[in-house]
């Protein structure tokens with residue numbers, strides 16, 4: 023696998039590959055790779071001739087400076103994992119390469135960014151949209167792979183692609199979980215063994231809610247989940263939402279829809295985690 027640091031070098035490479043008829047798959051990441059990322063890479067390798075991964079811890083999407091400073095950075099190990107997973111090229115730019123000037127463009131995603139992650143992390147999706155736009159322009163892939171764990175990010179990128187007519191196919195890939203249900207995340211690396219145990223409560227809360235979807239009104243499901251989360255030490259819930267799977271707007275009555283997204287965010291100690299499940303109500 024070749025590691026490329028310069029945007030110009032990736033651009034020329036992709037131009038040549040496209041001229042020779044190759045299909046390019048792209049997996050954008052912030053590194054600290056885990057099995058969830060590797061599943062995206064394998065999906066890309068199965069559907070494209072060439073797979074490019076990027077690793078760039080994007081400062082503009084962090085609304086909390088500690089979260090940015092403490093975000094795990096494990097490039098040497100990541101390179102080994104990418105090589106073993108059959109990735110063809112890694113684009114690993116430094117900050118100057120992506121942001122030669124202070125980014126001033128502002129994105130607006132309307133109601134989609136007014137809820138959940140958008141509501142609790144002001145500026146986050148502006149930073150995501152900025153860097154994803156830049157990466158799409160630089161890497162110019164046919165397909166881009168995003169994990170469902172960041173469900174709202176997937177919806178934002180979909181809106182970005184449509185809004186700016188990017189010629190990129192968005193592929194959403196299911197969440198990869200540990201054996202006990204914890205959704206894989208780079209931030210899990212920051213959990214102590216005790217916090218790692220506590221972190222399974224997010225998935226348990228989602229399962230608790232799922233079991234009540236056809237039995238209880240939305241308000242009482244939310245109350246049950248809130249009571250469950252409040253009973254757990256070292257866990258500070260941020261939100262639990264029953265949302266429409268595409269618009270991500272809160273659902274008032276479950277009987278009005280066919281499918282819902284159950285979404286949760288909580289701090290475990292100092293580490294903020296998110297998770298979600300999609301539930302088809304006809305299959306409950």
Ligand code: PAF
Nearest residue numbers: 050051052080150153172
């Ligand atoms: O999901 C991530 O890792 C990041 O938000 C992304 C898409 C690489 C943009 O920085």
